[in-house]
Amino acid sequence: MASGKALLKTYIKQTHQKEIDELKSQNKQCKVSIDYESLNQFLIDQSGKDFWQHQIYEYIDQMEEIFDTGKVTLKFMNVPERDNLHDLDATSNNKWISAKAMIKNITDVMVDVKQASFICRKCGTQNIVNIANPNQSEIIPKYCRSPDCAGTSKSMFLDKDTSIYRNYKLLKLEEPLELRSGGGSREFKAIVLDYLASPFHNLKVGDVVNVTGTFKIEPKKSKGRNNGYEFIIHVHN
Numbered sequence: 001m002a003s004g005k006a007l008l009k010t011y012i013k014q015t016h017q018k019e020i021d022e023l024k025s026q027n028k029q030c031k032v033s034i035d036y037e038s039l040n041q042f043l044i045d046q047s048g049k050d051f052w053q054h055q056i057y058e059y060i061d062q063m064e065e066i067f068d069t070g071k072v073t074l075k076f077m078n079v080p081e082r083d084n085l086h087d088l089d090a091t092s093n094n095k096w097i098s099a100k101a102m103i104k105n106i107t108d109v110m111v112d113v114k115q116a117s118f119i120c121r122k123c124g125t126q127n128i129v130n131i132a133n134p135n136q137s138e139i140i141p142k143y144c145r146s147p148d149c150a151g152t153s154k155s156m157f158l159d160k161d162t163s164i165y166r167n168y169k170l171l172k173l174e175e176p177l178e179l180r181s182g183g184g185s186r187e188f189k190a191i192v193l194d195y196l197a198s199p200f201h202n203l204k205v206g207d208v209v210n211v212t213g214t215f216k217i218e219p220k221k222s223k224g225r226n227n228g229y230e231f232i233i234h235v236h237n
């Protein structure tokens with residue numbers, strides 16, 4: 001039986017390839033929405049298992065590489081709500097969530113390195129490092145990728161001009177008013193990347209949105225030093 005990844009690839013190819021190619025040729029930052037209902041039905045028809053059983057969300061980021069989408073991002077839409085922000089805690093690490101949330105505050109567009117280009121001083125070889133998110137640390141390659149070179153992290157420097165950058169914004173997400181069950185409301189830090197953090201995608205304080213993404217526990221930094229841990233939602237859409 002085809003794997004979840006293969007099924008998702010087939011579905012995108014059949015349903016969205018033309019749209020992706022068209023948008024990519026315009027070289028604009030934009031998104032292609034993959035409808036949950038339609039995809040879920042396809043998965044059930046093909047394999048007898050649904051979106052959640054296949055953990056289809058594990059593969060969506062790889063699809064952007066597989067289809068070489070450039071500035072076009074692929075997003076699931078209309079994913080049913082399954083989680084309540086109120087219930088998320090230390091036992092929810094790495095859980096893919098779908099929840100309703102209110103945007104409490106949001107930063108301006110910030111910029112970070114998406115693909116770091118390190119040049120080896122010993123041999124001049126470029127060493128590329130892809131960076132999944134701005135919280136990632138230790139990005140310098142340990143060794144030069146050139147087989148004839150003994151260069152290490154100490155001989156690498158970051159080349160600003162050949163590195164590729166990305167937008168990001170930090171948000172505070174709060175339980176929407178109607179879901180608060182007495183007592184205080186909980187709020188979580190969240191991060192949006194690339195298109196979702198671009199000026200072309202409108203997010204406003206006070207908006208109630210359906211958030212999908214990965215709930216994570218990460219080291220908390222203050223003034224560049226580690227200071228305990230915190231919850232952060234890496235927003236898919």
Ligand SMILES: [Zn+2]
Pocket residue numbers: 120121122123124125144145146149150151
């Ligand atoms: Zn080298």
